[in-house]
Amino acid sequence: MTKHRIYTTSFASVYPLYVAKAKKKGRTKEEVDQIIAWLTGYRGKAFEAQLEKKTDFETFFARAPKMNPLRTMITGVVCGVRVEDVAEPTMREIRYLDKLIDELARGKAMEKILRKP
Secondary structure, three states, X not given: OOOOHXXXXXXXXXXXXXXXXXXXXXXXXXXXHHHHHHHHXXXXXXXXXXXXXXXXXHHHHHOOOOOOHHHHHOXXXXXXXXXXXXXXXXXXXXXXXXXHHHHHHOOOOHHHHOOOO
C-alpha cells in the first residue's frame, strides 16, 4: 500500500497555509504556533528547526517531543471524514491538527480549542 502524499510533504510547505487561513479570519501566527505546541510539544527553536529542515509530516509527528494526551478529545469532521474514525495513526494526527486550525479560523476561543479535561 502506498503512503498518502501528505506524509512526504514538508511541514514547512503547509505551515504558511495554516497561518494564512488563521490570519484571513482575524487570528494570529502566534495562535497557530500555540496550537502546534499544544498538540506536538514543539516550541521555539525546536519548532523552527523542523521548519528549517523541511521535515516531512510523517517525521514531524513521529519525532514530536510530546504529543498531548488530550488530543483524543478532538472530534468532528475534516474534509468529510470524522477525525476520531481515522484508523491510521499518522493521518489521525494530521487530521487533529487540521481540525484545530479549522476551529481557530471559525473563531472558537483558544480555551476551547486547547481541550481541558
